[in-house]
Amino acid sequence: SQQGEEDPQALSIQEGENATMNCSYKTSINNLQWYRQNSGRGLVHLILIRSNEREKHSGRLRVTLDTSKKSSSLLITASRAADTASYFCATDPVSTDKLIFGTGTRLQVFP
């Protein structure tokens, strides 16, 4: 069963705008990771946030985690056409030893 559910399912924006995608999950976690997937390619790890962290930055990426609401958000600032991809959250639940991936958000950035 899916632990993480991203929303929106799809997002279209213009270059230079910010893109925000959200991930909700069901059970307590050790950490949450975000991955990016270009069409027809493998996934690439973007960032990991631990359950005791609230916010993390990496370049143009900003990730927040609210464990009370069981949700996380990924913000991409000043988006570029090259950011066009699908973005997945993956949770590491306390109760299992497996990462669980969400269904992803498809981001389209128009030049």
Added chain:
Amino acid sequence: DGGITQSPKYLFRKEGQNVTLSCEQNLNHDAMYWYRQDPGQGLRLIYYSQIVNDFQKGDIAEGYSVSREKKESFPLTVTSAQKNPTAFYLCASSIPAFRKDGELFFGEGSRLTVL
């Protein structure tokens, strides 16, 4: 360069045939994983291995088999028992197992189509 190599990238199979997807890594990672991805869905875990000569079933292991005879290799066989094998298959590896903050490194995937 270090990385994960999956082959073939595209594979066509007739119904009733077994096929084997190759996954090789030179990252010296202990753990390796196979995921299946269907359109509009997330990744679902098929099998994983945390050490040589040992592997565990994931969430959708039925109709699949694996082996882990060498640290760098984790081939996946899609058997004729898998009822709906057409999908995109992704192999991944990590230094420690899932629960120790290990990020996953993915291959480029193999797309299997059953004719």
